[in-house]
Amino acid sequence: MSIDSLRSGYQFLLCGFGCEYSLTALARYLGNDGYKVITVDMQETPLPAVIDGPHILVTSQHPACSSQVFQAHWGEDFPFNQYVAPLEIMQRFRPACSVFIPHDLEMPIRPEELIYMNAFDLYGAPAGPVNPALRHYCKVIETGWIKHNGLDRLAPDVEAMVAERGVIFINQIVQLMRSGGASYLLASYPQILAKGLPLKLPEWPGCDSLAAELVARGAHVLPASLSSTALIASSRSVFVNSPGSVVAEARYLGVQAVILDPDMQNPSGAGEFASNAAAPPFNFPLLLESIDQLLGAHR
Numbered sequence: 001m002s003i004d005s006l007r008s009g010y011q012f013l014l015c016g017f018g019c020e021y022s023l024t025a026l027a028r029y030l031g032n033d034g035y036k037v038i039t040v041d042m043q044e045t046p047l048p049a050v051i052d053g054p055h056i057l058v059t060s061q062h063p064a065c066s067s068q069v070f071q072a073h074w075g076e077d078f079p080f081n082q083y084v085a086p087l088e089i090m091q092r093f094r095p096a097c098s099v100f101i102p103h104d105l106e107m108p109i110r111p112e113e114l115i116y117m118n119a120f121d122l123y124g125a126p127a128g129p130v131n132p133a134l135r136h137y138c139k140v141i142e143t144g145w146i147k148h149n150g151l152d153r154l155a156p157d158v159e160a161m162v163a164e165r166g167v168i169f170i171n172q173i174v175q176l177m178r179s180g181g182a183s184y185l186l187a188s189y190p191q192i193l194a195k196g197l198p199l200k201l202p203e204w205p206g207c208d209s210l211a212a213e214l215v216a217r218g219a220h221v222l223p224a225s226l227s228s229t230a231l232i233a234s235s236r237s238v239f240v241n242s243p244g245s246v247v248a249e250a251r252y253l254g255v256q257a258v259i260l261d262p263d264m265q266n267p268s269g270a271g272e273f274a275s276n277a278a279a280p281p282f283n284f285p286l287l288l289e290s291i292d293q294l295l296g297a298h299r
Contacts, residue, residue, distance in 0.1 A: 006292045010096065011036035013051060015059045017083050018043040019202040022060040022103035025149040025227075029284045042082045043205065047089065056291060057095035059086045060103040060146070063116040079205060087119055097121050097291055100138075101146050106248040109134070121294055124287055126252070127279055141290045143283045145229070145252060150281040152227035158198075159234045167198045167222070167231050168239040168260070169246045176241075177206055182213035189241065189260060197239070198222050200231060229253070252279050 012030055014023040014037065021041040030037045038055075040047055066085045074080040090098055100117065101124040102108035108126060109117065117123060117137040124143040125134075134140050154162075168189070170176065176185060186192055192199060199214065201207045203224045211221045222231070232238050232249050237256040240246045250257035 003288060003292055006288065006295065007033070007035050009054060010295075011038060011051070011053060011055045013038045013040065013055050013057050013089075013093070013095065015040045015042070015047070015057065015084075015086070015089060016061050016103065017041065018204045020061050020103045021203075022146050023058060023101065025151045025282070026058065026101070026146065026284070026287075028151055029149075042084065043079045043203070046082045047084050047092075051093050054096045055093065056097045056099065057086075057089060057093070058099040058101060059089065060101050061086050062110070062113060063087065063100060063119065064110065064113040087116065090119060097294055099124060099287070099291065101143070102126070103146075104245045105145060105147075105252060106243070106245040122287075122290055124282075128252075139290070139294070141286060143287050144280055145249075146282050147227060147229035147249070148233070148253065148279060148281055149229075149284075152230040154226065154230050154234055158222065158226070158231075161198055162231055162235040164236070165195065165197055166235050166237045166239060167200055168192060168241070169200050169228065169244075170241055171202065171244045171246065172242050173202055173204055173207060173210075177210060181210055182217055182219075185214070185241075186217060186219065193218055196220060200224070200226065200228065254279070 012035055014027050016023060018041065027037050027039045038048065038051065063086050067083055067088055070083045070085065071080055098120045099122045100120045105126060114133060114137065117134060120138045123134060123138050123140050124146065125140050126145040127142060130140055170185065191197060198220045200222045201211055201224050207224055211224065214221050228246065229249055232246065232255050233253050235255060237258060238246060238250050239258045239260050241260055243259060247257045247259065
């Protein structure tokens with residue numbers, strides 16, 4: 001089998017939900033190279049009812065979470081009612097090949113998810129140590145971190161702003177909204193306004209209204225759709241309100257990360273790290289060659 005056969009004989013189904021959908025750059029790369037691509041961020045659009053012809057599933061969703069568990073936690077209203085878990089997608093569409101590319105660099109695969117990896121043919125691993133047990137469940141390819149890809153670009157004014165001021169990433173978003181939303185956030189971290197610190201929210205239900213409220217109160221809110229990794233790579237330092245994937249991404253890229261306590265009285269540095277030259281961008285050709293080889297071996 002050849003790459004040309006992969007391009008002409010298969011389509012790619014890329015799936016995720018909100019901030020768990022980290023495949024935008026992959027969709028762009030595939031589309032620019034002539035591949036047929038179906039993109040499904042289930043926060044925005046439901047899965048198609050059917051998929052005609054052979055296809056390759058690529059997902060960045062947590063593999064161990066079922067739709068029933070997801071909706072028991074988040075509710076069954078829109079858009080959560082559109083969520084379909086990866087194993088359920090496989091059962092519904094029977095892809096010729098299934099690939100897992102993680103959206104969370106802090107913990108790409110949770111301990112309880114390890115056994116679920118035997119449902120996948122390929123795992124696109126970020127650079128660095130990989131749990132050796134994974135190789136017993138599926139083929140591991142060291143593609144690099146999908147969000148560090150060389151394709152995502154910031155507007156020059158945004159790039160200059162974060163290079164000068166840095167940026168604060170807000171996570172634990174549901175807890176924050178339950179605690180008072182914009183008023184709670186700005187009261188807890190007053191230097192957001194005092195220093196004009198640009199603020200990045202995740203792509204998650206409810207964040208649009210939170211962003212509008214923050215802007216009305218004078219905060220500079222960056223579009224949620226901007227690449228978090230591109231923002232980190234362009235920043236002199238990044239701030240977070242709690243540990244998470246942003247700290248891991250900053251470490252990956254060699255950028256200082258600071259975890260802030262409320263009122264910014266006791267920031268704790270997550271450290272300065274080696275140059276991001278040590279972290280090569282995502283290897284799209286390796287991913288496609290690995291899929292092509294796997295499909296060829298199955299023919």
